[in-house]
Amino acid sequence: MVFLDLALNALASGIALGCIYALVALGLAITFGLLHIPNVAHPALVIAGAYAVVLANMRGIDPILAALVLTLPFYAVGLAFYEFYARAFERRGRGNTLQSLTLFFGVSLIVEIALVVAFGTDLRSVSVPYVGRSFELGLIVLPYRFLVPALLAPAVILGLWLYMTRTHSGLAMRAVAHDERALSISGHDPVAIKRHAFGLATALAVLAGAALVIVGPVDPFAGRVHLGRVFAVVVLAGLGSIPGTLAAAIIIGVAEAFVTAFLSPSWAPGVAFAILLGTLALRPNGIFGTAR
Amino acid sequence: MSAIVEIRGVEKRFGAIRALGPVNLSLQPGERLGLIGPNGSGKTTLINCLSGLFAANAGTIVFEGRDITQEPAHVRARMGIARSFQIPRPFTGMSVIENLLVPMDYLPIEAGAREGRAMEILSSVGLAGRRDAPAEALSQLELRKLELARALVIEPKVLVADEAMAGLSEGEINDVLALLMRLNERGVAIIMIEHIMHAVMRFSQRVVCLETGRIIAEGLPQAVAQDKHVQKVYFGERAGR
Amino acid sequence: MSWRNFLLVALLVAAAGMVLPRVLENPYYFFAGYVVLQYVVIATGWNILGGYAGYTNFGTSAFFGAGVYTAAFLIKAFEAPLLVQVLAAAGIGMLLGLVTGYLTLRIQGVYFAIATVALVVVLETVVHNSDYLGGASGLTTIAPPAPAWFAGPTQYVFCVMLVLALVAVGIARAIEHSWVGRSLRAIRASEPAAEACGVPTLRMKLAACAISGGVIAMAGAPYPYYASHVDPLSAFSLTIGLNALAMPLIGGTRSWIGPVLGAVLLASVQQITTVTISSEFNILAVGLMLIAFVVLAPEGILGLVAELRERVGRRRATT
Numbered sequence: 092m093v094f095l096d097l098a099l100n101a102l103a104s105g106i107a108l109g110c111i112y113a114l115v116a117l118g119l120a121i122t123f124g125l126l127h128i129p130n131v132a133h134p135a136l137v138i139a140g141a142y143a144v145v146l147a148n149m150r151g152i153d154p155i156l157a158a159l160v161l162t163l164p165f166y167a168v169g170l171a172f173y174e175f176y177a178r179a180f181e182r183r184g185r186g187n188t189l190q191s192l193t194l195f196f197g198v199s200l201i202v203e204i205a206l207v208v209a210f211g212t213d214l215r216s217v218s219v220p221y222v223g224r225s226f227e228l229g230l231i232v233l234p235y236r237f238l239v240p241a242l243l244a245p246a247v248i249l250g251l252w253l254y255m256t257r258t259h260s261g262l263a264m265r266a267v268a269h270d271e272r273a274l275s276i277s278g279h280d281p282v283a284i285k286r287h288a289f290g291l292a293t294a295l296a297v298l299a300g301a302a303l304v305i306v307g308p309v310d311p312f313a314g315r316v317h318l319g320r321v322f323a324v325v326v327l328a329g330l331g332s333i334p335g336t337l338a339a340a341i342i343i344g345v346a347e348a349f350v351t352a353f354l355s356p357s358w359a360p361g362v363a364f365a366i367l368l369g370t371l372a373l374r375p376n377g378i379f380g381t382a383r
Numbered sequence: 384m385s386a387i388v389e390i391r392g393v394e395k396r397f398g399a400i401r402a403l404g405p406v407n408l409s410l411q412p413g414e415r416l417g418l419i420g421p422n423g424s425g426k427t428t429l430i431n432c433l434s435g436l437f438a439a440n441a442g443t444i445v446f447e448g449r450d451i452t453q454e455p456a457h458v459r460a461r462m463g464i465a466r467s468f469q470i471p472r473p474f475t476g477m478s479v480i481e482n483l484l485v486p487m488d489y490l491p492i493e494a495g496a497r498e499g500r501a502m503e504i505l506s507s508v509g510l511a512g513r514r515d516a517p518a519e520a521l522s523q524l525e526l527r528k529l530e531l532a533r534a535l536v537i538e539p540k541v542l543v544a545d546e547a548m549a550g551l552s553e554g555e556i557n558d559v560l561a562l563l564m565r566l567n568e569r570g571v572a573i574i575m576i577e578h579i580m581h582a583v584m585r586f587s588q589r590v591v592c593l594e595t596g597r598i599i600a601e602g603l604p605q606a607v608a609q610d611k612h613v614q615k616v617y618f619g620e621r622a623g624r
Numbered sequence: 625m626s627w628r629n630f631l632l633v634a635l636l637v638a639a640a641g642m643v644l645p646r647v648l649e650n651p652y653y654f655f656a657g658y659v660v661l662q663y664v665v666i667a668t669g670w671n672i673l674g675g676y677a678g679y680t681n682f683g684t685s686a687f688f689g690a691g692v693y694t695a696a697f698l699i700k701a702f703e704a705p706l707l708v709q710v711l712a713a714a715g716i717g718m719l720l721g722l723v724t725g726y727l728t729l730r731i732q733g734v735y736f737a738i739a740t741v742a743l744v745v746v747l748e749t750v751v752h753n754s755d756y757l758g759g760a761s762g763l764t765t766i767a768p769p770a771p772a773w774f775a776g777p778t779q780y781v782f783c784v785m786l787v788l789a790l791v792a793v794g795i796a797r798a799i800e801h802s803w804v805g806r807s808l809r810a811i812r813a814s815e816p817a818a819e820a821c822g823v824p825t826l827r828m829k830l831a832a833c834a835i836s837g838g839v840i841a842m843a844g845a846p847y848p849y850y851a852s853h854v855d856p857l858s859a860f861s862l863t864i865g866l867n868a869l870a871m872p873l874i875g876g877t878r879s880w881i882g883p884v885l886g887a888v889l890l891a892s893v894q895q896i897t898t899v900t901i902s903s904e905f906n907i908l909a910v911g912l913m914l915i916a917f918v919v920l921a922p923e924g925i926l927g928l929v930a931e932l933r934e935r936v937g938r939r940r941a942t943t
Binding site for chain 2: 820825
């Protein structure tokens with residue numbers, strides 16, 4: 092009975108955890124998966140989003156509501172960020188991987204330090220009425236601070252997926268990943284589409300930030316633990332697959348939860364990476380991706 | 384005479400899309416073969432399968448009687464299958480002559496003889512004057528020539544020229560054609576992929592036309608040019624532009 | 625610089641390093657100097673794969689940490705001498721490079737970069753959970769005493785690191801000037817073209833990855849001796865990964881002198897600023913420098929110098 096109890100709870104919290112990871116990885120699924128820009132600064136932007144939500148919450152605004160409003164300024168930041176990137180590299184036609192990775196690495200450090208300077212290194216959290224209470228169903232006990240942000244993920248992903256498959260600009264965004272030249276022939280400006288996609292990814296960062304800060308307090312360097320994990324999710328999902336992102340994130344979340352429950356929490360950080368290394372070695376196109 | 388290259392039932396798929404095949408094609412030693420077809424018809428895919436850059440999903444490729452289907456590209460290169468790339472891929476960060484030393488490092492040429500050999504090749508393509516220029520500083524024509532020069536270093540038995548004349552002026556096209564002819568006279572079989580029709584027709588002894596990954600016509604240049612199907616898919620497309 | 629001149633300079637530097645402890649009294653200089661030299665080794669090792677072949681390794685600290693813990697293990701288990709530790713660390717580093725390379729180098733560079741990030745966490749987690757290696761709290765390593773000739777352990781380990789730095793630079797230079805370096809540069813420029821020229825690209829990349837990993841791990845080997853304590857946080861520190869990348873990039877990745885220049889510059893600045901200003905601003909400074917170089921001077925200081933020379937030359941030609 093103890094085993095069943097443990098396993099069921101690990102499964103439930105693993106799925107919840109996975110949903111939250113998916114939210115963090117979603118921005119990268121767009122920038123890296125579709126645009127092939129290795130934006131290693133994304134987790135740092137997520138944490139910046141979390142701090143923005145904390146600020147709003149200090150004025151008594153609900154974190155999720157705050158995040159929804161904050162998507163607009165974050166979208167604008169994303170546009171500007173892409174413009175800078177494009178001017179520095181793509182338009183001069185020398186955007187090699189090493190250089191763009193390094194650029195984003197530098198940006199991520201600057202975001203982190205900016206947060207340290209503005210807020211110090213102490214942990215920050217939000218106050219919501221449901222923290223401390225739990226959802227109970229039979230043997231399963233799941234704190235609301237996990238459940239609520241976890242439910243946000245499928246909603247956001249569904250919205251994004253509908254946008255990508257049903258709207259004109261969403262389809263254009265997916266097309267830019269495949270064939271830029273064909274797109275420009277058909278009268279679209281690939282740069283504008285990419286800029287928009289980058290803005291969208293950055294806007295998603297603030298939603299992910301809200302989810303993370305509801306789950307638990309954050310500090311300016313909290314993005315680092317997520318960096319490898321979100322890359323693991325994106326690669327496992329197969330580059331650019333939005334539903335795959337959710338599935339891959341849940342696989343990693345559940346694996347981590349089981350390792351935590353049955354082995355030791357100290358092994359958990361290695362799980363995502365071991366899965367990532369395994370994926371890269373065996374199925375470099377991801378579980379849900381098609382072979383190129 | 385037995386064929387130097389024998390391509391039997393070669394197929395290449397990308398995910399669910401079949402980009403090539405099944406294709407059967409043979410090449411005689413010293414032959415000049417033109418490979419034509421609209422964009423995306425699988426010409427470069429076929430060449431990538433032949434040179435070993437892509438692994439074919441099905442079929443076999445035989446070179447000089449030896450099955451090379453499983454051999455990696457660098458082994459095929461050393462055996463004598465050379466190629467140039469559609470978009471020139473110079474080794475940037477190196478001088479022109481150093482570009483030629485890269486393939487030479489893997490050939491049994493004495494250290495003292497290398498520079499001389501490299502200069503010989505550079506002269507033959509008309510790049511001798513640019514020997515120490517950085518690869519980044521070359522013009523479009525010079526890049527095309529470097530591409531060919533590098534392919535010549537391995538003393539190929541088969542040379543694939545993938546759109547070696549794209550973007551060149553009429554005079555420059557004649558230069559490159561003359562160069563390829565001289566090579567052919569020395570016994571090198573040449574596969575020419577080209578969109579510039581008059582050049583392929585003038586150069587080739589035999590022409591093969593690909594469409595959506597399959598061979599739709601094969602024969603003497605004149606016959607292929609007059610083929611109804613070829614005219615529809617190929618010249619039709621051209622005229623429509 | 626010819627080989628003869630290079631060897632001459634190397635010998636002079638080595639001799640100066642050996643004499644220095646007799647002249648300078650304050651061990652702090654050697655304590656700080658050790659770190660600068662350690663980064664010369666790391667940056668030089670990184671550049672063999674990252675600079676020559678163009679494959680970014682973000683997981684330098686995995687290789688460094690592997691070296692640190694190999695040495696710590698050897699001290700604890702056998703009280704092995706420093707030379708054995710260094711050689712063993714280099715061996716482990718090469719093996720690690722070979723395995724990582726084999727798993728990921730068949731696909732594009734981005735994946736290799738990501739996999740190296742993953743490697744750090746995997747190794748760190750393993751060490752965290754190894755009681756023998758002290759787990760999260762670390763291990764105190766009491767190394768055998770320094771040879772009597774040296775003024776103290778810090779001076780000794782400084783000289784060891786100086787020798788390692790010269791070895792590392794010698795290896796990098798030998799690769800750069802040989803056919804191996806030429807093939808790696810060809811791979812960096814275009815892998816398909818290199819392959820079409822007969823270069824066995826996968827084998828060359830694996831070799832570069834192994835040598836690079838070996839050199840970086842070698843840089844970690846004297847650390848237990850130097851610090852007398854090892855823990856996962858400092859052995860697998862992000863700062864090492866960051867510096868390993870920043871130093872060659874700032875110095876210039878095309879030649880062996882670039883990483884040396886970058887390492888000496890950046891590490892010296894860091895050694896001075898950690899004393900005077902906070903470590904946060906230190907990281908900020910590195911971050912800004914990284915962006916500035918990558919955007920404005922992608923060929924590093926070496927590129928700037930070459931450009932300057934060219935300009936001066938042109939001006940001379942016109943006047």
